[in-house]
Amino acid sequence: AQSVTQLGSHVSVSEGALVLLRCNYSSSVPPYLFWYVQYPNQGLQLLLKYTTGATLVKGINGFEAEFKKSETSFHLTKPSAHMSDAAEYFCAVSDLGGGFKTIFGAGTRLFVKA
Amino acid sequence: GAVVSQHPSWVICKSGTSVKIECRSLDFQATTMFWYRQFPKQSLMLMATSNEGSKATYEQGVEKDKFLINHASLTLSTLTVTSAHPEDSSFYICSALPEGSTYEQYFGPGTRLTVT
Numbered sequence: 001a002q003s004v005t006q007l008g009s010h011v012s013v014s015e016g017a018l019v020l021l022r023c024n025y026s027s028s029v030p031p032y033l034f035w036y037v038q039y040p041n042q043g044l045q046l047l048l049k050y051t052t053g054a055t056l057v058k059g060i061n062g063f064e065a066e067f068k069k070s071e072t073s074f075h076l077t078k079p080s081a082h083m084s085d086a087a088e089y090f091c092a093v094s095d096l097g098g099g100f101k102t103i104f105g106a107g108t109r110l111f112v113k114a
Numbered sequence: 115g116a117v118v119s120q121h122p123s124w125v126i127c128k129s130g131t132s133v134k135i136e137c138r139s140l141d142f143q144a145t146t147m148f149w150y151r152q153f154p155k156q157s158l159m160l161m162a163t164s165n166e167g168s169k170a171t172y173e174q175g176v177e178k179d180k181f182l183i184n185h186a187s188l189t190l191s192t193l194t195v196t197s198a199h200p201e202d203s204s205f206y207i208c209s210a211l212p213e214g215s216t217y218e219q220y221f222g223p224g225t226r227l228t229v230t
Contacts, residue, residue: 032217043120043207043223044158051217090157094217100146102209102219104158 002027002093004105012111019063019078021108023091026072033074034092034102035065044090050074061085086112116142118210120222127198128230134194135225137208143188144210148219149181152205164191188213198229 007022025031032051036044048059055067065076074091091105117140127133137147145166150158162172162183170183180202182194191210195202205226209219 036221041205041224041226043118044209044221046218049218100211100217101148101160101163103160106157 002031002101002103004091004093004103006089006091006105006108008108009106010109010111012113013081014113015083016080019076019081019085019110021076021089021091021110023065023074023076023105024072025074025091025093027093032094033065033067034094035059035063035074035076036090036092036104038088038090038107047076047089081110081112083112083114086110116210116212116220118208118220118222120206120208120225122225123223124226124228126228126230129199130197132194132196133198133227134192135206135208135227137191137193137210137222139189139210139212139220142210142220143213144191145188145213146211147185147191148209148211149183149191149193150207150209152207152224154205158207161193195227198227200229203227203229 003026005024034049035047047063048057050057050067058064063078088107088109090107092102094102119138121136147164149161152158161176162170164170164183164185166185172178185191207224209221
């Protein structure tokens with residue numbers, strides 16, 4: 001069965017500092033991996049996804065993530081945090097073996113300090 | 115880009131009544147839609163998978179008689195919360211899988227349900 005673990009329910013960074021949100025997954029077949037962002041009382045917006053090919057994936061708003069099979073990780077990074085990045089971030093995994101179902105991690109709330 | 119809408123965006127109802135939430139894919143057809151539930155400050159929990167023209171597949175622990183799902187067309191799925199109770203108060207989010215896609219879901223903006 002698929003599962004996703006996000007390390008750290010809260011992460012706080014200063015504006016301009018590196019953002020690192022951690023995600024580890026388990027999947028019995030090659031996974032599809034996603035990062036979503038959610039602002040208060042809104043739905044989810046896709047930041048980036050990994051399906052096949054290049055393991056370093058670039059997304060919107062300057063975010064990127066690297067798929068590391070040996071570490072079963074898909075950590076999200078951004079070189080320089082902006083105040084508008086403050087939100088809830090969800091890592092998710094999906095695979096064909098799961099019938100296209102997507103399983104979400106518990107989420108990490110990112111705080112950005114001025 | 116692909117857009118998914120939900121209606122209503124928020125609803126308040128009294129205990130014992132039923133509420134219907136609509137999920138529409140506006141510019142694409144979706145043979146599969148998913149319904150999620152999100153409690154405050156928690157993650158999304160998959161409730162059921164809705165396939166056009168067939169019965170929904172419910173996740174373990176989700177009462178199918180309480181959460182009725184109908185996927186009558188390639189662009190519309192509905193979730194009806196029957197005999198609602200305060201503990202059903204939550205944020206309900208749907209997503210749609212475009213026809214032919216195997217992974218990229220598009221999410222609706224969510225519906226906030228409050229049962230008084």
